[in-house]
Amino acid sequence: MLIEAGHFALALALGLSVIQCAVPLWGSRTNDSVLMSVAGPAALAVFACVAFSFAALTIAYATSDFSVLNVVENSHSSKPFIYKLTGVWGNHEGSMLLWILILTLFGAVVAVAHESAPERLRANTLAVQAAVTAAFLLFILATSNPFTRVSPAPFEGQDLNPILQDPGLAIHPPLLYIGYVGFSITFAFAMGALIDGRIDAVWARAVRPWTLSAWVFLTLGIAMGSYWAYYELGWGGWWFWDPVENASLMPWLAGTALLHSTVVMEKRDALKVWTILLAILTFSLSLLGTFLVRSGVLTSVHAFAVDPARGVFILAILVIFIGGSLTLFALRASLLKQGGLFAPISREGALVLNNLLLATACATVFIGTLYPLALEALTGAKISVGAPFFNLTFIPIVVPLLLLVPFGQTMAWKRGDPLAVAQRLAAAFGLALMVAIAALAVTLGGPVAAPLGIGLGVFVILGALTDVLARSWSRGQPFAVVLRRARGLPRSAWGTALAHAGLGVTVIGIAATAWSVETIATIRVGERVAAGPYTAQLEAVVPRTGPNYRENVARFTIWRGERELGAVETMKRLYVTRGMPTTEAGILTVGLSQAYISFAEARPDGAVDIRFFYKPLVLLIWGGAVVMALGGALSLTDRRFRVGAPARARSAPAALPAE
Amino acid sequence: MTRKQRRLAMIGTALAVLSLALGLVLYAMRDTIVFFHAPSDIQAKGVQPGTRFRLGGLVKEGSIKRGEGQQVTFEVMDAGASIPVRYQGVLPDLFREGQGVVAEGVLETSGRFKADTVLARHDETYMPREVADALKAQGHWQGEKAPGKP
Numbered sequence: 001m002l003i004e005a006g007h008f009a010l011a012l013a014l015g016l017s018v019i020q021c022a023v024p025l026w027g028s029r030t031n032d033s034v035l036m037s038v039a040g041p042a043a044l045a046v047f048a049c050v051a052f053s054f055a056a057l058t059i060a061y062a063t064s065d066f067s068v069l070n071v072v073e074n075s076h077s078s079k080p081f082i083y084k085l086t087g088v089w090g091n092h093e094g095s096m097l098l099w100i101l102i103l104t105l106f107g108a109v110v111a112v113a114h115e116s117a118p119e120r121l122r123a124n125t126l127a128v129q130a131a132v133t134a135a136f137l138l139f140i141l142a143t144s145n146p147f148t149r150v151s152p153a154p155f156e157g158q159d160l161n162p163i164l165q166d167p168g169l170a171i172h173p174p175l176l177y178i179g180y181v182g183f184s185i186t187f188a189f190a191m192g193a194l195i196d197g198r199i200d201a202v203w204a205r206a207v208r209p210w211t212l213s214a215w216v217f218l219t220l221g222i223a224m225g226s227y228w229a230y231y232e233l234g235w236g237g238w239w240f241w242d243p244v245e246n247a248s249l250m251p252w253l254a255g256t257a258l259l260h261s262t263v264v265m266e267k268r269d270a271l272k273v274w275t276i277l278l279a280i281l282t283f284s285l286s287l288l289g290t291f292l293v294r295s296g297v298l299t300s301v302h303a304f305a306v307d308p309a310r311g312v313f314i315l316a317i318l319v320i321f322i323g324g325s326l327t328l329f330a331l332r333a334s335l336l337k338q339g340g341l342f343a344p345i346s347r348e349g350a351l352v353l354n355n356l357l358l359a360t361a362c363a364t365v366f367i368g369t370l371y372p373l374a375l376e377a378l379t380g381a382k383i384s385v386g387a388p389f390f391n392l393t394f395i396p397i398v399v400p401l402l403l404l405v406p407f408g409q410t411m412a413w414k415r416g417d418p419l420a421v422a423q424r425l426a427a428a429f430g431l432a433l434m435v436a437i438a439a440l441a442v443t444l445g446g447p448v449a450a451p452l453g454i455g456l457g458v459f460v461i462l463g464a465l466t467d468v469l470a471r472s473w474s475r476g477q478p479f480a481v482v483l484r485r486a487r488g489l490p491r492s493a494w495g496t497a498l499a500h501a502g503l504g505v506t507v508i509g510i511a512a513t514a515w516s517v518e519t520i521a522t523i524r525v526g527e528r529v530a531a532g533p534y535t536a537q538l539e540a541v542v543p544r545t546g547p548n549y550r551e552n553v554a555r556f557t558i559w560r561g562e563r564e565l566g567a568v569e570t571m572k573r574l575y576v577t578r579g580m581p582t583t584e585a586g587i588l589t590v591g592l593s594q595a596y597i598s599f600a601e602a603r604p605d606g607a608v609d610i611r612f613f614y615k616p617l618v619l620l621i622w623g624g625a626v627v628m629a630l631g632g633a634l635s636l637t638d639r640r641f642r643v644g645a646p647a648r649a650r651s652a653p654a655a656l657p658a659e
Numbered sequence: 660m661t662r663k664q665r666r667l668a669m670i671g672t673a674l675a676v677l678s679l680a681l682g683l684v685l686y687a688m689r690d691t692i693v694f695f696h697a698p699s700d701i702q703a704k705g706v707q708p709g710t711r712f713r714l715g716g717l718v719k720e721g722s723i724k725r726g727e728g729q730q731v732t733f734e735v736m737d738a739g740a741s742i743p744v745r746y747q748g749v750l751p752d753l754f755r756e757g758q759g760v761v762a763e764g765v766l767e768t769s770g771r772f773k774a775d776t777v778l779a780r781h782d783e784t785y786m787p788r789e790v791a792d793a794l795k796a797q798g799h800w801q802g803e804k805a806p807g808k809p
Contacts, residue, residue, distance in 0.1 A: 234752075344668045356673055360680045367684055381694065384713060384763075388691035393683045397676075520729055520749060572752075581752045600749040609729060611749055 003068055006056025007147040013049035014137040016042055020130035024123035036123035040111040043126050047108035054101045057146050061088050067153035070146045076159035076577055078548045086170040087160045093146035095173055100136050102181045117206050124192030132184055135317045143310045159577035168228030176221030176248060180286040182214025183255060187283035190276045191325060194332045204266035209636060211262060215255050216632035222248050223625035234583035234598040236613045238621055241390045246369040247289035253362035254282040257355045264351050272336045280329060284322045291318050346416040350408030357401040364393040402456055405500055406463020424470055428462035453511025460504030464497040492638040499631025506624030512617035519612045532614030534595045535559040541608060549575045554608050558588050558595045565590055570599040592619045699739030708768040715761040723756055735760060746774040
């Protein structure tokens with residue numbers, strides 16, 4: 001009964017979202033504020049319906065209701081309870097439902113929190129958001145209904161793909177979806193403004209918190225996915241340039257560009273047309289990502305089920321929304337007045353360059369991801385574009401961008417003084433150079449790219465801190481004054497510094513991977529094998545039984561010289577229901593580095609094959625992403641984003657050089 | 660600087676960056692792209708020894724032989740041909756006889772394929788798409804053994 005109610009709630013949500021789309025749009029055309037005010041309550045009602053339907057599916061999973069096809073195919077009564085819950089989005093239908101849930105949640109938040117946004121903008125925005133919701137609800141009802149029943153109900157389910165039974169999976173999709181779908185709000189705002197034909201700094205200020213929060217979640221989601229692949233797939237890699245990964249990287253790159261261009265628009269009323277275009281492109285890339293991942297065009301862990309009807313449907317949604325929004329953009333873009341002049345060498349100029357490089361980097365990823373698909377569709381030739389392509393195209397564009405980050409951050413608005421900026425950054429640059437040279441000297445004969453990359457990362461970090469320091473410190477001031485000034489800096493300044501520093505941290509982590517060592521060996525109990533400075537000793541190989549799997553456990557102790565660092569276990573598991581083997585890597589964290597062992601194979605004579613990695617500073621890769629996200633979150637708490645917060649009169653004007 | 664000069668500077672930079680990117684992409688396209696071939700394509704298309712490509716097909720029953728250390732040999736077959744493959748390294752979890760496989764490497768003059776990567780699959784029912792297509796084209800496709808459908 002609950003299942004049917006959940007299904008019905010979805011249909012009801014579809015009807016309501018059509019109302020949420022049509023009525024406010026009509027209202028804004030005819031200037032009828034009663035019609036426009038329908039948008040808010042309708043958005044809340046749609047969210048309530050979708051939330052109910054999601055809860056119904058979750059209950060079906062929690063109680064292992066095998067009369068529901070989706071539960072039968074993806075769950076098992078002996079599966080640990082937590083994975084019964086996360087299994088809700090471990091399949092195509094459920095993950096689309098989660099997608100819509102987050103979409104409508106954002107709509108509801110706009111409805112509640114945006115009392116202060118101009119009435120017309122808010123009505124138009126919610127209407128556009130409702131159009132996206134309606135399209136995806138139609139998709140789920142027509143091609144991917146999670147509430148289909150089976151009769152007679154089987155006694156047992158077929159279990160979830162074992163590599164998805166993992167805590168990483170529990171949080172990766174929701175984080176990523178909040179990011180993806182969060183950009184739908186920016187998109188809806190852009191469309192709303194285009195429908196209205198008016199766009200200004202107020203618009204930029206209203207949009208920025210949404211862009212920022214979507215970006216924060218997308219950053220965390222990508223980092224989580226990368227870490228999951230690192231420890232779960234047992235190959236020790238953290239990024240594979242897999243099309244599915246690229247599908248999430250592209251909106252991130254475009255979203256990062258958008259984040260920076262809205263700053264220019266908010267502060268200087270410039271780059272309007274470009275910002276609107278970026279808002280459209282970012283969400284379009286999110287939709288493209290959903291299409292690539294969900295349509296079965298690509299085969300990967302994400303393509304749960306291949307059904308051509310779904311692919312065609314999502315493609316249609318893609319064409320309608322991207323085509324429609326770009327058409328509207330083409331019609332209305334000429335109405336947008338260009339504002340704010342600035343010199344090429346200025347904060348604005350640096351941000352334009354940032355956008356240019358980010359957009360170009362995004363374009364190379366786009367080409368590398370879609371070229372094989374296009375070529376196969378056109379000529380039938382099958383090719384694969386892998387890491388070598390992206391290393392050759394993406395890295396040469398990103399390295400100059402990283403070098404420029406500290407300069408842009410230190411540059412003044414309107415007209416910058418390159419000499420003063422160079423002076424300010426001289427210390428950071430010198431220190432970074434020294435670090436690079438020291439690293440080069442210590443690892444003489446090793447890869448050269450690693451020390452250079454580390455120097456670059458240090459420069460980005462120090463450059464980020466230099467900016468904060470320069471804004472609070474001046475010669476001859478007592479320490480207390482400096483501290484007070486630093487505290488008085490806007491939170492967004494600290495957020496920027498933190499996010500940029502996080503970027504530098506990630507760069508260091510990535511650079512250090514050049515020093516990682518992989519050893520493949522066949523080893524018996526009592527024997528040792530070395531990788532880099534670590535040695536692993538096999539202690540025992542024992543069988544064990546888990547709730548829904550059997551496994552062979554290899555126990556190791558990890559040594560550095562004669563000092564024991566700790567013990568790890570690596571497992572070869574067999575999930576009984578699906579008859580599917582998986583490898584669970586054994587990872588020992590030592591400071592920021594890791595020793596990583598994965599069980600390759602047990603031999604009949606008792607020896608085991610293993611892969612043993614030394615991964616220096618590897619945690620910095622994801623740690624940096626977390627710092628970036630923290631920086632974004634800190635910016636989000638900035639005073640000027642708190643809706644309705646009165647502007648604070650600065651009693652003691654803090655020294656903000658050149659602003 | 661006048662407005663016009665500013666605009667020119669901006670457009671000039673944009674063109675420089677974009678043409679650099681285009682140059683990189685075209686250069687990378689020439690060298691880093693890997694083609695996919697089925698065993699019977701190698702004769703038919705005249706693939707030369709020394710070229711790097713991806714070989715996809717089924718692992719022939721009874722062909723897996725393990726040697727010293729991590730040395731392993733097996734045969735990849737489709738309806739028309741079978742190619743011996745030599746590989747040194749760790750095989751993915753789901754590597755089995757009679758299952759689909761994709762190996763990347765170089766064809767040796769002896770006609771043997773020296774693989775440096777054997778691709779992992781994520782799911783026991785998953786057949787590499789290239790392999791599925793190749794089998795379909797040769798009329799050997801029996802449909803996905805989908806235990807998911809009751």
